Amino acid sequence: MEKRCWITDQPLDIQIITEKVIRREAGAINTFIGTVREFTNGRKTLFLQYESYKEMAEKKLEQIATEIDQHWPEAVTVIAHRVGRLEISDIAVMIAVSTPHRSDSYEASRYAIERIKEIVPIWKKEHWEDGEEWIGDQKQTRPGIPLKGEIK
Amino acid sequence: MEKRCWITDQPLDIQIITEKVIRREAGAINTFIGTVREFTNGRKTLFLQYESYKEMAEKKLEQIATEIDQHWPEAVTVIAHRVGRLEISDIAVMIAVSTPHRSDSYEASRYAIERIKEIVPIWKKEHWEDGEEWIGDQKQTRPGIPLKGEIK
Numbered sequence: 001m002e003k004r005c006w007i008t009d010q011p012l013d014i015q016i017i018t019e020k021v022i023r024r025e026a027g028a029i030n031t032f033i034g035t036v037r038e039f040t041n042g043r044k045t046l047f048l049q050y051e052s053y054k055e056m057a058e059k060k061l062e063q064i065a066t067e068i069d070q071h072w073p074e075a076v077t078v079i080a081h082r083v084g085r086l087e088i089s090d091i092a093v094m095i096a097v098s099t100p101h102r103s104d105s106y107e108a109s110r111y112a113i114e115r116i117k118e119i120v121p122i123w124k125k126e127h128w129e130d131g132e133e134w135i136g137d138q139k140q141t142r143p144g145i146p147l148k149g150e151i152k
Numbered sequence: 153m154e155k156r157c158w159i160t161d162q163p164l165d166i167q168i169i170t171e172k173v174i175r176r177e178a179g180a181i182n183t184f185i186g187t188v189r190e191f192t193n194g195r196k197t198l199f200l201q202y203e204s205y206k207e208m209a210e211k212k213l214e215q216i217a218t219e220i221d222q223h224w225p226e227a228v229t230v231i232a233h234r235v236g237r238l239e240i241s242d243i244a245v246m247i248a249v250s251t252p253h254r255s256d257s258y259e260a261s262r263y264a265i266e267r268i269k270e271i272v273p274i275w276k277k278e279h280w281e282d283g284e285e286w287i288g289d290q291k292q293t294r295p296g297i298p299l300k301g302e303i304k
Binding site: 032 | 166171174175177179191241254258262265
C-alpha cells in the first residue's frame, strides 16, 4: 500500500499530494503548505536545513494521521515533510485532508500541523544572514491543539 | 494587473492557483478546495450545474478578498469559482491564502469560503438520480463567519 505519510529530500508536489485525497465521497479539501519564510522577527534567513530521524518521523506522522482517523472518521489525510537544504519559498511540509463537509477539513488540517510541530522529530537549522542556529523545537506558536468541534 | 478573483467555465488548476500566493514573505499557505460530492444525506448526485451573474459574482469575490486585506493585512488571497456542468469530484471553488504565520492562513481561508456561501450570486442546480433542483442559496451550514482571532 502506498504511504499516506512520508519524509523526503525531494521537492513536494502540490498537485500530486492534493490529488491523493480527492474522492467521490468528499466535498471539501483543506491543504496546509509550510514554506520557508525570508524574515523572522526582522532577521533574514538565507536558507534552512531540516534533518530528521526518518523512520521515527514517518512513524509519528502516521500516528497523527491515525489520530485524525479517530477524531474525524470520514477524513482522508496525507502528510509529507521535506528534509535537507531548503531555499526561501520552498515547501517544507504539506498536509492535505478531504472530508464530506468543510468544517472537518479545516479542523483536521489544523490539528495535523499543530501535532507535527509538537511530536515529530525533525530539526531545523536556520542559516541566518548573521549566523546559524539549530532549532530543535519547531514550536513557534502553540495555541493549543484544536480538537473536533473546537474550531468554529 | 492579473485578477486575484475570477469566475470561469474551465477546470480549476490546483498548482497554478496555489503558486499565485507563494512568496518570500509567507511561511504558510492554506487552500480550500470545494469538490462535487456524490452523496448528500443519502441522495445521489449525478452532476451539478453552476450558473452565475459573472460580473457581479467576480465583484463579490473581490469584495471578500478586500475584506480579508482589511482583517488580515499580511495575507495574499486568490479565489476562483467554476461554473457550468461539473461532474463528481470536479473542483467547484478554490481559495488560496498565504500569510507569514499559519493561524492567519487558516482563519482567512475559512472566512473566505463562509463569505462566498453568503454573498456571491452563484446558483447550483443539483441533478439528483431521482430529479433536479435549483439550490439558490449555497448555505448548507452557516456556523457564523469567523473573524480574525475567533478561530483558535
